[in-house]
Amino acid sequence: MIKLLIVDDSNIIRRKIERSVSVAGLTIVGTAANGVEAVKMFKQHTPDLVTMDLTMPEMDGLEAVTALLALKSDTRILVVSALADKTTAIEAIRRGARGFLCKPFTDKELNDALVELLEFDVR
Amino acid sequence: MxxxxxxxxxxxxxxxxxxLSNEPAAVQVPYLIDHDESLIYDYTGVIGIAGLYKGNVYFSAPEGMMRYLLTTQGENKxxxxxxxxxxxxxxxxxxxxARRELGSEFLISVPFKIAGKPDMMLLAKKSRSYAIPIQWRFYMAVLVVSVEE
Known part of the structure; x- marks a missing residue:
């Protein structure tokens, strides 16, 4: 079983990801509305995969990427954000995120991005 | 601008x-509004702009459009x-x-959202603002671009 944690301050985006994920073997273990909650949930569930929003209160997504990877460096993090500028994407990747999905996204785009992330280590 | x-x-x-829906929204004929005109629906998302240009851009829509968008995304709440x-x-x-396309002359704020209808929005005073009606399915929303140098 591959464990997925969803992090986004938008309730509808969290629920949309929950509904949309249809990758075999992937189980959603929790959702968090900001970076602080994400760290707490991460410690409880040690997920393998995280979808991470960037613009969030309390602790933003970039800080959360750093915090989660400090806890478990092989965690695969997919940044899911409307901030599609090159600088933000590069910063997310520099901090250790392994993928970037731009909002708004379709179910297929989400699942394709998750599959790509799962195959990341195999390539 | x-x-x-x-x-x-x-x-x-x-x-x-x-x-999101495979149904494009239709852009209607834009028009100009003064700073003291209130043009707002039930729910509004606002971004602030600073730097060489100052002001705000907001998208305001009726509740019906928001509900229909939720349904389109499979959301029943x-x-x-x-x-x-x-x-x-x-x-x-x-x-x-905007951050991606407009470059460093525009500093774009984190968006904020408003439920209900405030008495008025803060619009640019030195120049008139652009109101762009946007129709999607049966609903009409408005995009207001209010920026001055």
Missing amino acids: NEQHLKIFVDSATHYFKH HTPEHCLDVVGEIANTLAGN
């Missing part, structure tokens, strides 16, 4: 609808918080595309 700048905001808003989340995501898209 030139036509190309306006087009970036309009394209961002219409792209959101097309991408239609609370005011959910409607706010939708308009917040539209504002996020506007902010994200």
Whole structure:
């Protein structure tokens, strides 16, 4: 079983990801509305995969990427954000995120991005 | 603020609808409004602009449109918080595309969202603002671009 944690301050985006994920073997273990909650949930569930929003209160997504990877460096993090500028994407990747999905996204785009992330280590 | 700048905001808003629903939104004829005119629906997402240009850009929509967008995304909960989340995501898209396309002359704020109708929005005083009606399915929303040098 591959464990997925969803992090986004938008309730509808969290629920949309929950509904949309249809990758075999992937189980959603929790959702968090900001970076602080994400760290707490991460410690409880040690997920393998995280979808991470960037613009969030309390602790933003970039800080959360750093915090989660400090806890478990092989965690695969997919940044899911409307901030599609090159600088933000590069910063997310520099901090250790392994993928970037731009909002708004379709179910297929989400699942394709998750599959790509799962195959990341195999390539 | 030139036509190309306006087009970036309009394209961002219409792209959101097309991408989520496969049904493009129709842009109606834009018009100018004064700083003391109130043009606002039930839910509004606002981004602030600073730097060489100053002002704000907001997308305001009736509750019906927000509910229909929720349904389109498979969401069966239609609370005011959910409607706010939708308009917040539209504002996020506007902010994200603006940061990517407009360059460093525009400093784009984190979006904020408003439920209900404030007495008025703070619009640019030195120049008139652009109001761009956007129709999606049966609903009419408005994109207001209020920026001055």
